[in-house]
Amino acid sequence: MSDVADAALVDDEAAVVRITASGICGSDLHIYDGHGFSPTTGYTLGHEAVGIVEEVGPAVHTVRPGDRVLVTASVACGRCSPCGHGHITLCETGESGCWGLGHALPGTQAEALAVPAADRNLVPLPEALSDAAGIVLTDNLPTAWYGARRGRCGPGDTVAVVGLGPVGLLSVLSAQVMGAARVLAIDLVPGRRAAAAALGAEPIDAEDVRAAVTEATGGRGVDVALEAVGADATVTLALDLAGREGRVSIVGVNQSMDFRMRMVLAQLKCLEIHIGLCSVQHELPTLMRLATAGRIDPSVVVTHTMDLAEGPDAYALFASRAEGVGKILLRA
Numbered sequence: 001m002s003d004v005a006d007a008a009l010v011d012d013e014a015a016v017v018r019i020t021a022s023g024i025c026g027s028d029l030h031i032y033d034g035h036g037f038s039p040t041t042g043y044t045l046g047h048e049a050v051g052i053v054e055e056v057g058p059a060v061h062t063v064r065p066g067d068r069v070l071v072t073a074s075v076a077c078g079r080c081s082p083c084g085h086g087h088i089t090l091c092e093t094g095e096s097g098c099w100g101l102g103h104a105l106p107g108t109q110a111e112a113l114a115v116p117a118a119d120r121n122l123v124p125l126p127e128a129l130s131d132a133a134g135i136v137l138t139d140n141l142p143t144a145w146y147g148a149r150r151g152r153c154g155p156g157d158t159v160a161v162v163g164l165g166p167v168g169l170l171s172v173l174s175a176q177v178m179g180a181a182r183v184l185a186i187d188l189v190p191g192r193r194a195a196a197a198a199l200g201a202e203p204i205d206a207e208d209v210r211a212a213v214t215e216a217t218g219g220r221g222v223d224v225a226l227e228a229v230g231a232d233a234t235v236t237l238a239l240d241l242a243g244r245e246g247r248v249s250i251v252g253v254n255q256s257m258d259f260r261m262r263m264v265l266a267q268l269k270c271l272e273i274h275i276g277l278c279s280v281q282h283e284l285p286t287l288m289r290l291a292t293a294g295r296i297d298p299s300v301v302v303t304h305t306m307d308l309a310e311g312p313d314a315y316a317l318f319a320s321r322a323e324g325v326g327k328i329l330l331r332a
Contacts, residue, residue: 004044007112012057013078015118017071019332022108022308023048023135024318025073026165026230027253046109047073050125050134051332054112062119069122071108071115072280073139078120086282109311111332123284126292132305133291135329136170136298141291142283143251144170144228148178149283150274151224151249155179160213160222160241161201163229163252164192166301166327171226171251172201173296184213184222186237191323199300213241221246221269230254236262242271250275302327 007016028045049071053063063069074088082090115121125134144167153159159175161168164187175183176199185196185203193203206212213222221243227235230252239262242248248271266273290296303326306314314328 004110007110007114009055009057010114010116012059013117013119014057015053015060015063015115015122016055017049017051017069017113017115017122018054019049019051019108019111019113021050021131021135021305022046022110022330022332023138023140024109024314024328024330025139026167029315029319044107044110046107048135048138048140049108049113050131050138051113053122056118060118063122063124067122068125068127070125070134070138071113072121072123072284073142074278074280076117076120076281078117083120086279088279088281089277090279109308109330111308120281123288126288128292130299132299132302132327132329133297136166136301136327137284137287137291139278139280140166140301140327141170141174141287141296141298142280143167143278144226145174145283145287146276146278147171147226147228147249147251147274148174148224150276151226151247152272153178153180153224153226156181157223158182158184158217158220159224159226160184160186160204160238161196161226161228162186162234162238162241163227164189164196165228167251168192168226168228169195169199169301169326170298171228172196172199173300175224175226176200177290177296180224184216186213189321189323195326209237210240217243220244223247224249226251228252232256232259235259239266239271239273242269245270245272247272248274251278253277302329305329305331308332 053067076083077093080092153175159180183201185201225238225242227238227250
């Protein structure tokens, strides 16, 4: 743990939020060095937070001090056309990004946070939704929903989810809400497969996953493969599992600069391939309605709550991928 300067308004459109809970995401593990800061960039980690608004600039209109809010993991400038339509990752000004993954912004794993363009980046959290649900709504559930939506999961589809961390488990739920008839759940960790089975998925427990899925689908392959890991091997597996005219949607964060794709296989099967980063603001209106109505429970993936001061231990636990470890919340 390290001390940083107190959060303060950066301009008239900003707000200061006192963080009550933050989350650890798989993306954080890519840059975590054991102390909560990146040694090469110097910013605080974290891009998932729920808290109470403490101060707002004079140009902020949608939230007021005392409001309970979630902080969207994707950050909008709020001015350009893509941001105005919720497509944050396509921002034209270069001022958007992701908390903890962009050099210009502080991370959420802290006691307070200065939020730019607060009207775009803060969303009031209904009293009916817990902090745990709010944390998952900041990033993981929108990412899962985005992947399933772009994969066009629909009624009657057979869907394979590759990787059953928090985003993968939420992909199972997303596919089900969208009408999938079957969801095949794939992960190396038995406990994660069991968690997916508890949600109604069919766990694939086999040494040869490709053969098992081929058998389970009568040789056809799946209609949709959702990849939620971000490794070359899991992307390749998702491409292999998709049947003819299947759809593959990739939301796992992959840092590979030299992915070797078997293009001829994708072309022969006439695959549809989607990949991208989720603009949380675009997905949230639908998900807030579903969560408030009880149609989807974001908090189902939360397994541990720890104090912010226990951050290093929490990261070690999350990185271990031990049995029973899912989403970890940090209480400020």
